[in-house]
Amino acid sequence: MDLELRRLRRKMVAHAPVRPRPVMNVTPLVDVVLVLLIIFMVVIPALQQGMNIEIAGILHVDPKSDSKAQPFVLSIASDHRLFFEEESLSAGALEAKLRAASRAQPGRRVVVRADKAADYTHVRDIYRIVQQSGFPGVSLRVNRVQEDAHDR
Numbered sequence: 207m208d209l210e211l212r213r214l215r216r217k218m219v220a221h222a223p224v225r226p227r228p229v230m231n232v233t234p235l236v237d238v239v240l241v242l243l244i245i246f247m248v249v250i251p252a253l254q255q256g257m258n259i260e261i262a263g264i265l266h267v268d269p270k271s272d273s274k275a276q277p278f279v280l281s282i283a284s285d286h287r288l289f290f291e292e293e294s295l296s297a298g299a300l301e302a303k304l305r306a307a308s309r310a311q312p313g314r315r316v317v318v319r320a321d322k323a324a325d326y327t328h329v330r331d332i333y334r335i336v337q338q339s340g341f342p343g344v345s346l347r348v349n350r351v352q353e354d355a356h357d358r
Contacts, residue, residue: 277315277345278307282332284323301333303341315343 232352281289290303304316316336320329336344 234323259286275314277317278341279347280304280316280318280332280336282318282320282324282329284321286324286328288332297332301335301339304336304341308340312340313342315345316341317347319347 278291283289286297288297290300290307293303295303307314307350316339318329318333318336320332333344333346
């Protein structure tokens with residue numbers, strides 16, 4: 207009886223229909239993700255709104271620091287508008303915003319970007335406010351000017 211059952215099972219297994227196994231093709235998914243990645247890499251920098259600032263240039267720039275923390279960026283437009291990390295601020299709200307940022311992230315520095323057409327006394331006053339806000343360091347961002355271009 208046992209031998210007969212074994213033969214019967216072998217027959218059933220031999221004649222059993224083969225069921226298809228689901229196999230996921232990921233190639234189209236990867237293609238779509240890569241296309242979206244490329245689109246976002248091109249579009250996102252264009253969407254960043256802010257002001258167009260032409261930074262002043264100097265001949266002898268200090269070497270870059272080895273600090274790993276990205277500094278806060280304070281931008282000053284030629285018409286005296288202020289932007290702290292892409293956020294527009296009034297001059298009155300600047301000091302409170304700087305003190306809050308200094309308390310939240312005490313190790314970060316501040317880089318001041320000023321349009322070269324901005325009034326220097328205004329830039330100096332803003333720079334003094336940033337220095338008094340409690341940051342470990344404040345820098346003024348400038349562009350490097352090539353010496354041969356300067357001689358012309």
